[in-house]
Amino acid sequence: MGRRDIDESDFRSRPSKRGSRPRTKQRPEHSDAVTGLVTGVDRGRYTLLVDEALTITAMKARELTRTRVVVGDRVDVVGDTSGEEGSLARIVRIQERTSTLRRTADDTDPYERIVVANADQLVIVTALAQPEPRTGMIDRCVVAAYDAGMSVLLCLTKADLASPDHLRELYEPLGVEVVVTQRAPSDDPAKGANSAGETAGGLVLTPDSVEEVRDRLRGLVSVLVGHSGVGKSTLINALVPEAKRATGVVNDVTGRGRQTSTSAVALRLPVDEGAFDGWVIDTPGVRSFGLAHVEVAHLLHAFDDLDEVAQECPRGCTHLADAPDCALDDWIEASPEDELPARAARLASFRRLLSSRTGSDA
Structure with a gap:
């Protein structure tokens, strides 16, 4: 193949910096944006509740690429907010947070992980047995909650296996409210393990226990944390029957539960037929709660x-x-x-x- 002659038509001119249009730092005001509550996050897609009734899907705008959006955030969105199948809106702003619950991987890790935003109350779900309660973990959760400006509710499960008195004595002096749940054999053995309030062993949370917890959650945004196997998902299924969170069992050898919740999700708390009063945020089971961010x-x-x-x-x-x-x-x-x-x-x-x-x- 011979050498091709080159003429002026082959010349490609690059615009000079002086002649090119400078990149502006100004961003649109998005005055037409609507506000939504982030109720779920899944691989870069965000589920939002708009106007208390409409559920839409959104992604982050380019200018928010490095900004973390979490469950509980109130955000401003533009674009297709119809909620129709296949529609996708765009998150352009995160509103100021009233509280931010954080944790680190350990006490030396400088990287903070935001668990949830805008929660009023941290509910620490702890089993009194199977698995045994770990006061060190409870302490760390209390510290993180107080650092975030949140109140704390200690929910002790499986009181049919052990007494809650010792843990009450440890935490009530700190101003931590304590609520206890009981289990009893199910009246309907045909119910599955994921039925509302039912455990894998055929035991069910007593109605009085569930209502006592519900009363402590009314009118609040409450985030539930706890080790796998403590009965957190069972409790949420009892509080929000349509949630249908997967429940697991405790390993007889390790004494630990199998993680069943894989991502945080916000659920509306029903208090009466068709009425809601508050939010419950379920989080994946945690094994550690680092406090490197707490002064x-x-x-x-x-x-x-x-x-x-x-x-x-x-x-x-x-x-x-x-x-x-x-x-x-x-x-x-x-x-x-x-x-x-x-x-x-x-x-x-x-x-x-x-x-x-x-x-x-x-």
């Missing part, structure tokens, strides 16, 4: 009485049991006799939380 001083602010006393501590005081001249110890010693047990229990519980954050022995 010790921020944790102390969650306890108004202790925070006020700690202002008298020497600079750099760790507030742990071995801290010299800690004003919290003086506060205990100066307690009136009738207040001493309650104060001592509260300080002991706080120091247990503090040690879970710092990795020290309380």
Whole structure:
């Protein structure tokens, strides 16, 4: 093949930087955007509830590529918001969050993982047996919730197997509300393990137990966390029957449950026929809850009485049991006799939380 002659028609001119149009940083105002609540996330697609009734699917706009959108976020969307099959809207803004529940993989991991946004209450679901309760995990969840400005509800399941008294004594001094659920044999053995409130062993949550939990969730956005096998999915199925969350069993050898929830999802809490009052956010079972993002001083602010006393501590005081001249110890010693047990229990519980954050022995 011979060499081809080149002439002026082969010349390709590149525009100079001076002559090319500069890229603008201005973005459209999207004044026609509508607001939606993120109820589910699945591989880059977001399920949103718009106007309390319309469910649509959306993706993030290019300018939000590196911004994390999570369940519980309120977002502004444009594009096709009809909700018709195959339609796809575009998320262009994330509204300011009222709370952000975070965790890290461990206490040295600098990367924060946002669990949910805009939740009012963290519900820590813990079995009293099968699997055995792990107070260290509960402590860490309490710390993360207080750091996020959320209230805490400790939900103790499987009270038919063990007493809840010990855990009540540990957490009620911290201002943590405690609710207990019971199980009983099902009246209808034909029901499957995924029926509302039914466990794989044929036991069912008692109606009184379910209603007591429901009463603590009314009017709130509550996020449920817990180890696999503690009965979290069973509880959600009882609270929201149409949820049909998969339930599992505890391994007899390891004492651990099999993870059944694979992604967070927000579910409307029914309180009456056709009426809703609150949201329940189910999360995948967790095995660890790192607290690298939590500042010790921020944790102390969650306890108004202790925070006020700690202002008298020497600079750099760790507030742990071995801290010299800690004003919290003086506060205990100066307690009136009738207040001493309650104060001592509260300080002991706080120091247990503090040690879970710092990795020290309380």
